Amino acid sequence: MREASFEFLKKLVEAPSPSGYEAPAQRVFRSYIDGFAQVTTDVMGNVYGFIQGTGEERLKVMLVGHSDEIGLQVRYLDDHGFLYFSAIGGVDPHITPGLRVRVHTESGAINGVVGKKPIHLIEPKERDSVIKLDAQYIDIGATSKQEAAALVRVGDAITFADSLERLQGDRCTSRGFDDKAGSFVVAEVLRKVSELPHPLAVDLYGVSSVQEEVGLRGGTTSCYNVRPDVGICVEVDFATDQPDVDKKHNGEVGLGKGPILPRGPNINHALFDILSRTAGEESIPVQYTGIARATGTDANVMQISRGGVATALVKLPLRYMHTPVETLSLADLEAAADLIVAALARMGNRDSFKPV
Structure with a gap:
């Protein structure tokens, strides 16, 4: 991970942001993306970065990761x-x-x-x-x-009081990776898209949302405001490569093996296929899980916003969720950002996401 990105991650997770009190972390997010996206904020405190695409009838794509922590x-x-x-x-x-x-x-x-x-x-x-x-x-x-x-x-x-610290290899521990790691990936996608030689054929909104931990509130209001055709939520997920977690219940998911692509009723099949196929074509490692219900993430409210949104989840393996020592692999964050950027270039038209 480049040094400037790691410093941004460190500032983001160390900024205090319990649900309803996210302003310090949102200021860090806003300051970072201000150089490569059009930035706005709403009354809830959601921060939006916008990069305009090119072409007629282009898709409106929204990425979201929540900035609030427990x-x-x-x-x-x-x-x-x-x-x-x-x-x-x-x-x-x-x-x-x-x-x-x-x-x-x-x-x-x-x-x-x-x-x-x-x-x-x-x-x-x-x-x-x-x-x-x-x-x-x-x-x-x-x-x-x-x-x-x-x-x-x-x-x-x-x-x-815990702050970000490095462990062995590319592993890091901190409070607040749930889900400031997701907000970080959203910001990195905006940065990488801004550096592409040619504009994408989508209008891209990257959102750092608020109050997810107390009812998916920022995800609800930001999606209502953006009105996207396609939504991708970047969240954390339970890593099962620690001794006391049951793989039979949560699936086989490990740190450093790439982001997770869940399947289930909260996920649009065509959008899942784009992400999965992109991972193969770009040699980006990914892992798969099944979620046979509405997910407890902003993807849940995105999917049912207004008349419905083609929604997917890109999840980041995380050990020790909702503790002061949440632990992840930096490589998984980078792979998630690369996967989303590559998938944005492969989006179809609005009708391609309809199941029948």
Whole structure:
């Protein structure tokens, strides 16, 4: 991966963006694509990059990856200055005790830790039980409610403190890869298309959407605004090459083996065929899974927007989803961007996506 792209990825995932509080990450996305796309933002906070194509009756193609991450929100300040919190999105209460966090206040981010009773003080029969999120609390070092209230307000967003770090080879770990890795791929597709020697025969919209983790909201509104003929959602998916995940349930998917092309009722067959055939013709590695239902992604709402949209998913293998240590392969991100760019040049006309 080129250095400028990696620096963009690092800035993007490290920018705080719990659902409803995505502005810092969206500013990073907007700044990056501003040099090679026409950029707009809507009232929801979705950011759109547009590159006009050439030719008559050209398709309108929309790419989307969501910028929001799971997180926490301040709910209550007790008399001793401890902060109680609620989850934003699917936060696992198993993992939060003992974590370092960042509370994003009006005056800037402050450090905190999720408190945890020492094991020595826990009754043996209680040691295997999970502490409910509403019983957990954050210690920012304040000694009173007044001191805490001078720093923090109810409703302030909280993120895990973990930042992007390299592991071995091209593997990286960070919080927020779900789905800022998808937003990254969307931005890279826009960049690569802008660098092509000739314009494509499609009008291309690349969207970094918001509030996916709390109801696919940005995907719904952005697709309504764009009115695409074709939609491709770039998301993460469960890697099954870790010891404790069942391949029989989630399919055989590994890091570094290319993006994933799912099949199922959420996927337009003709668009799937274009992506799959392109991968073969361009020697881009891909993996396949089946999703026999509506997917829990922006592809779901894209497909049923207005009168219907020919929709596909390009997914990125991810280990440890919805934890502070999500892990992926940079090669999979690059392969996903290359696949989408190559597929854009092979799009047919509107009628070619109709099943009968």
